[in-house]
Every structure is written in C-alpha cells, then in structure tokens.
Amino acid sequence: MPRASSESPNFNPERRAIVQRLxxxxxVIDGHCDAARDGDTRGRRTEASxxxxxxxxxxLQAGLGGLVCALGVRPSQYGGPAHAVLRQYDTxxxxxxxxxxxxxxxxxxxxxxxxxxxxxxxxxxxxxxGEALEGDLDLLHTYYHLGVRxxxxxxxxxxxxGGGACDDPxxxxxxxxxxxxVREMVGLGMxxxxxxxxxxxxxxxxxxxxxxxxxxxxxGVRGAVGAGTDAPGNLTDEQIKALAGTGGVLGIDVSRTDLxxxxxxxxxxxxxxxxxxxxxxxEHVGFGNGCGGAHPGAEAADIGGFPRLTGALLDGxxxxxxxxxxxxxxxxxxFRAAWGG
Amino acid sequence: MRRRDVPTPxxxxxxxxxxxAARVRRLHRMTSVIDAHGDSFxxxxxxxxxxxxxxxxxxxxxxxALEGGLGAQIHNILLPRPxxxxxxxxxxxxxxxxxEDLRAGAHLAMLATSVEDIEAAxxxxxxxxxxxxxxGEALEGDLELLPAFxxxxVRVMGLTWMWRNELADGTWEDSGAxxxxxxxxxxxEMNRRGIAIDTAHMTPRGILHTxxxxxxxxxxxxxLCRALxxxxxxATRNIGDEQIKAIARGGGVVGLxxxxxxxxxxxxxxxDLMCHFVxxxxxxxxxHVGLGSDYDGGTPTPTGLEDITGLPLxxxxxxxxxxxxxxxxxxxxxxxLRVFRTVWGR
Numbered sequence: 001m002p003r004a005s006s007e008s009p010n011f012n013p014e015r016r017a018i019v020q021r022l023x024x025x026x027x028v029i030d031g032h033c034d035a036a037r038d039g040d041t042r043g044r045r046t047e048a049s050x051x052x053x054x055x056x057x058x059x060l061q062a063g064l065g066g067l068v069c070a071l072g073v074r075p076s077q078y079g080g081p082a083h084a085v086l087r088q089y090d091t092x093x094x095x096x097x098x099x100x101x102x103x104x105x106x107x108x109x110x111x112x113x114x115x116x117x118x119x120x121x122x123x124x125x126x127x128x129x130g131e132a133l134e135g136d137l138d139l140l141h142t143y144y145h146l147g148v149r150x151x152x153x154x155x156x157x158x159x160x161x162g163g164g165a166c167d168d169p170x171x172x173x174x175x176x177x178x179x180x181x182v183r184e185m186v187g188l189g190m191x192x193x194x195x196x197x198x199x200x201x202x203x204x205x206x207x208x209x210x211x212x213x214x215x216x217x218x219x220g221v222r223g224a225v226g227a228g229t230d231a232p233g234n235l236t237d238e239q240i241k242a243l244a245g246t247g248g249v250l251g252i253d254v255s256r257t258d259l260x261x262x263x264x265x266x267x268x269x270x271x272x273x274x275x276x277x278x279x280x281x282x283e284h285v286g287f288g289n290g291c292g293g294a295h296p297g298a299e300a301a302d303i304g305g306f307p308r309l310t311g312a313l314l315d316g317x318x319x320x321x322x323x324x325x326x327x328x329x330x331x332x333x334x335f336r337a338a339w340g341g
Numbered sequence: 342m343r344r345r346d347v348p349t350p351x352x353x354x355x356x357x358x359x360x361x362a363a364r365v366r367r368l369h370r371m372t373s374v375i376d377a378h379g380d381s382f383x384x385x386x387x388x389x390x391x392x393x394x395x396x397x398x399x400x401x402x403x404x405x406a407l408e409g410g411l412g413a414q415i416h417n418i419l420l421p422r423p424x425x426x427x428x429x430x431x432x433x434x435x436x437x438x439x440x441e442d443l444r445a446g447a448h449l450a451m452l453a454t455s456v457e458d459i460e461a462a463x464x465x466x467x468x469x470x471x472x473x474x475x476x477g478e479a480l481e482g483d484l485e486l487l488p489a490f491x492x493x494x495v496r497v498m499g500l501t502w503m504w505r506n507e508l509a510d511g512t513w514e515d516s517g518a519x520x521x522x523x524x525x526x527x528x529x530e531m532n533r534r535g536i537a538i539d540t541a542h543m544t545p546r547g548i549l550h551t552x553x554x555x556x557x558x559x560x561x562x563x564x565l566c567r568a569l570x571x572x573x574x575x576a577t578r579n580i581g582d583e584q585i586k587a588i589a590r591g592g593g594v595v596g597l598x599x600x601x602x603x604x605x606x607x608x609x610x611x612x613d614l615m616c617h618f619v620x621x622x623x624x625x626x627x628x629h630v631g632l633g634s635d636y637d638g639g640t641p642t643p644t645g646l647e648d649i650t651g652l653p654l655x656x657x658x659x660x661x662x663x664x665x666x667x668x669x670x671x672x673x674x675x676x677x678l679r680v681f682r683t684v685w686g687r
Binding site: 079080082083086087089090093094134136138139141142143145 | 386426427429430433434436437438440441481482483485486488489492
C-alpha cells in the first residue's frame, strides 16, 4: 500500500471537488481542543490573557464539523478544581449561547448529526484530567448531566485517579479510585480518553474499560515520528493495536507530529496516518488537536485548513471510504457506541 | 385588624369540616402555593430517600407536596456547615441528585427557573422545584460563580447562614456591621443577574444594609417575629419590626415558619403561629406575608403541620383569623410570585 507521499497536495479542480464532497458527506471531527480551558488562571477570559474564545467561525471555516472542547485545571487555579471547571463550563456555554447560530453543545451522536446537518459546529464537552471530581464519584454524574461525554483520567499532573507524566518520572498506573471512575464512566456511557495518560495508566484504563471502546483523543504515532518531545510521548505500535482492539480511535495529533505549514511536515503527517492505518486499519484513526490551544483555528490554518489535510491524505493513497472514517466517521461510530443512542 | 372571636384551629385534616376542606382546596387551586424554604435534598445526598418517592420520613417529597396542595418550593442546596471549604463541590454533588430526582419524578415535579415555569407546573398538576443556595459562602469569594449558578438554575440565594462569611455577618456572629465590600458587589450582581436575595439568617443591620442597596424586592424566606418571640437560643433568628418594614417598603415578602424552636415554645400550636402571620399583616399589610416552612431543616412544628400534607390546616387557620380570600391567596403564593416576576424578569 504505497500511501505515504512526498508530493504536495494537488488542488486541481477535480481534487478540490472530491475533498469538498467528502467534507459535505461527514462531519469532520477534531478529537481535542484546549481553547475552553485556556482562560486566565481563574478560568475566565480577560482582555489581558492571551487566550481567545473558541473561534467558532474560524473553526467552521477550517472545514470542521465537530470539535471536542476539553475543560481542565492546573494545580494553581483558583478555588478547588470543581470551582475552576464550573467557571470554564459557564464561560464556554456563554460563548455557545452567543453563537447559537453557529454551534451547539452535542451530548449525543444524534445531536452531532443534527447539528452538522444544520451547518453548525458540533461541540462535544470533554474533561482533561479527573481533578475536577475532587475524589467524589457523585461529581462524575454531575458532569455527565452537564453534558461532559469524554474524560481523560489523568492530564499532566498526578491526581486522585493516577500518576501524571509531568510530576513523576516513573508515573504509577491508575489508583483504585481511578479504576472505579473508569468503570463508572463506562457504565454511565462516557468515553474514556487515554491522551496524556502515562503508559501504566494506559493499560489500566483499557483493562477497566472492560472491552468498551477507548479513544486517545490526541497523540502522535511513535513508529512514524519517534517518541516526540512531549511527555508521556507518542503511542507505540503496541498501544495503538490495543486501542484499536477496543474498537476505539487514535486521534493523530497534528501539533505533535510537528506540522507547521511546510509541505514536508504535511507529508510527515501523512506518514503517521499511513503507519497507523497499516497497523490497525483506517477505521481506528482520526484527527486530534488540529485547532491548537490558545488560538483555535490557527494551527488548522497553518496547515491550510482541514481540506488541505484531506487533500494530502487523498494524495497519500487513501480510499475515499477510508477517508470518510478518518475525517469523522470513526469518532462518530465510537461516540455512538460509548454514549448509546 | 383580624377578628377577635377566632375559633381554635383544626389540628388534623379529619377535623376540617367538609365545606372548609373544599374551600381550602379551591383556594389552593387559585394560585401556585409557594413555600420559600426547604432543605429536603440533603436527605437524598445522604442516601436516606428519594424525593420522587413517597416517604414517611421527613417532611417533603414530591408526592406529599402535591397531596398537601403545595405548588412550588425553594429547595436549598445545603452547604458544608458550619464553615466548610469546597462549597462548589457540595453544590455540584447535590446537583447530581436534583437532576436525577427531577428526571425520575418528571411526572410529579419540574425545575422552575421562571414564573412561567411555576405557572406551567400548576397547569400540568406538577410540583415546581426552585433552586436556592443558603449562604453566599457558596461563591467561595468569587463573583464569577454567580452566573454559573444561575446557569445551573439557581434563582434564590441567602446572603449568609448562621456564621459570618465573605459577604456579611450571620445571626450567630453579629458584629453590628453591614455588608462587606464583596457583599455589596454581590447584591448588585444578584440584582443584575436576576437572582432573588434572601435575608433569612442575616443580622438586623445586615438586612437594613441589603435593603438600602438592592434595586429589587428581597425576601426573608423563613423566620418569625422578634416582637413576639424574643427569648431562647434562636431569638436572634427572628426578624425585627424595623426590618419587616424595610422589606415591605422594598416590595418584598417575609416568609413565616411553622417552627416551635423559633417560638422558643415546645408546646406552640397553629394558633401561636397565626399570631406571627397577623403581626406582620397588621404591621405592613398581608401582601408582604408568605410561608417559609423550613421543612426538612429539622425543627419541631405545631400539631398538624408535621409535614407538608398538613398545609390545608394552615390555610384554614388563615381563614379563621379573618384574612379575606384574596389575602389568603396572596399569602399562599401570590405575594412571592409578584417578587419573583420582578426579580427574575424576562
């Protein structure tokens, strides 16, 4: 399967028509975006902070149909973690209220499809790190009721759920509470995200998910681009296979594959997709983190928007059917399976 | 002035004459009967009962509220006492059970965030749950949480509980001061956001200061009159005449509680409670009188009012006192609806 191509994407009219058709067929989903989290240290955007509101118009323009917005806290944030996350939730919901013509919160696959059909951006609520549970399973249910559908048990730092890569050179796996949370999530119909979770925690999470699909919303492919500089690093082939074995999806991290504009890096991304799909099949691969953090839309714009990425993958030899899955169909399938309905 | 030859009120529902019972039922249908204070959700958090199921424990659940003719109640999200941290945690924890009990009991009850919701609940024969917070410590010192609570459906907040917090003194920590700088900003922001201010548990000076600042009517959700009950450990929980007048001048309502502890009289009966209704009505007019049961807040009640199913006895006693039907309808709910319509707006 000669997929990896060093050619620049060929945007002749015929190519463009195919790409446009693909984008019209399926909501293109980005498995991870940090924008909702990157307010000031109190979780609220200010004029002075570098954070921008989620640039919904820009994200739509970049060719996306669905975006997972993750809430989450840093250790230093104001009040308790639940306090900070409640503020972030209110800020994001306020922005969605103000942009109700352009976007809607989607707690179900059906809502994503409805929202996509209406030409709007489907926003999916996630949580980066289980700190906001403050050690209490009741709060898991509350966040579910508020619309959170994806949780990564551990973000950078060690928390009540498990060891983190940032403050522990040899991070432990999931704690008994972390295992309990993962089991409860699966029972409740929430999707477990192993992005950022160090390797021992990764295997614990998969074990506790009890055969239900697990995603990695954003990570690089170690076999294609190396370990990466970010802890805990890009996924090994073994991890990617295990993730696929759950029926899940790896959102290949655009930023972590070091793509910033140049065509050579775009081809590096295509190589990552080729490596992962050769390993586990195209139905277990998607996009992640394409909208960057503080400046959503900027990185997607840097790579020429998602249509350009789609074009490059088309040049890379992927079939249209495979592309539809990678663009959004795979995430949608997993969302439906994990969330029910 | 009320009538002098007041008959002894009925102590049981069976003791109500059939025509009186029918009249009470008719009055209960004329308005959304509103109770400004209850604490039932804490028992759900503690795993003792669910509000969508009829229980013989405690004082309020959805089936018993409907049976008693109660149309709406401010249900408070209990905060960690006496002075805890992690208020937001406690609120989000309770919120889980609020959502789940309202979902499982959707045929019996609904969340009300507007006067329209309260009226819709009445039309559909449902009980309306209004969410309240009992104490401004819920904000954890952060004004920005106010819109977040509003988004969750909170429409009433007491500025303090028994102890001093970031906003003001509480009943048991009275330094004679008014609101703090933060408290003053919160009052302004509650007005702006459309969250009703509850002055129960505040100090005399705190209540007057709140009324100087608030652009909207305020309530005192559950109290009795200090002019009539000025002894015992809980005397300072009762509201003074000056404060009652200030609340009335602002267009607000004083919610009276069927609570023997506040009367400092373990034998107090409905007729003793009625003295407080008459006192406030005589002082400022019946349009500033309401009910605030404090049910499931854990205090003994007069005979017959042990739980919300005894509500008809209270209504009947108001009629016995000589309150006119329009006055009774106002006391039962119309007065609160007037305040909520003004405060919640839109």
